[in-house]
């Protein structure tokens with residue numbers, strides 16, 4: 307079995323990717339410091355996969371830890387790097403925390419890989435690098451825009467670092483996946499999103515409101531230039547997103563050149579407004595949601611959704627799960643958490 311290190315493998319996208327790697331016959335090895343995840347995820351993973359997933363607890367900025375892992379574990383086929391701070395608002399309050407962690411971890415990982423002749427690397431990037439695109443659906447060749455937050459800037463700078471390392475002819479094969487908005491949970495309700503404190507993101511806020519943890523959802527603005535005035539995003543089921551990482555790995559393994567880099571959008575190709583998400587959540591789950599319309603949230607872009615032709619053609623990947631299914635799975639996960 308090929309060993310793949312999954313940094314942040316106890317997190318939301320990371321844990322679902324661990325399952326899909328396992329299903330595809332890989333041996334995932336998690337590195338996680340549990341700064342924004344919980345150890346209970348490991349039991350969920352064990353339940354789903356039927357075996358204990360190997361874990362190294364610690365920080366992937368820690369070069370000694372990385373050295374220990376690469377020495378102990380022979381023949382590591384590559385790394386999928388999820389571990390990063392990701393709260394947009396916190397990054398505005400504490401930018402150094404974001405630059406220090408998100409940039410250092412990338413550099414430490416790329417360095418250790420070169421030292422141990424490990425070449426395959428998949429990086430978690432974000433559609434945030436496009437800002438508000440001039441043309442929709444947005445393709446990978448669209449220009450990158452100045453970031454709206456330090457968090458967004460770390461994703462942009464990480465992509466720049468990767469490009470420079472590749473230009474130096476380092477023997478590394480890298481793919482950056484630019485995620486759109488991941489939602490949903492595993493169908494078993496054994497793993498899902500575990501936001502700490504008050505959620506920033508729409509779907510966890512919706513499920514917590516439906517569960518009575520939050521009083522009401524506030525829709526941030528209904529005066530945008532969209533069909534119903536609320537912002538439009540491309541919401542993708544986390545399982546479909548997780549599977550894209552397996553396809554990306556397979557694609558890297560097929561590359562014969564020693565130095566390789568490419569970027570792919572990973573979304574559904576469809577935009578949905580905030581109101582549509584609220585309505586679909588209510589109808590798919592047969593629950594009523596208490597919500598009001600409030601002011602715009604600072605830094606929100608109006609509308610974005612992906613062109614996914616490149617991933618469909620080159621990675622041989624496409625989404626399989628509907629928006630309804632994602633919202634059903636998200637609600638089932640929330641209900642399982644209350645038990």
Ligand code: UFG
Nearest residue numbers: 432433434506507508509511524525526537539580603606
């Ligand atoms: N929204 C609300 N009410 C809420 C929460 C969100 O109306 O309580 C709206 C937002 O205004 C936005 C939409 O729901 O229009 C989606 O918001 P999210 O916070 O769920 O997602 P974003 O698109 O703002 O953020 C996502 C990722 C970030 C990333 C950003 C840009 O979560 O990590 O995309 O790529 F930086």
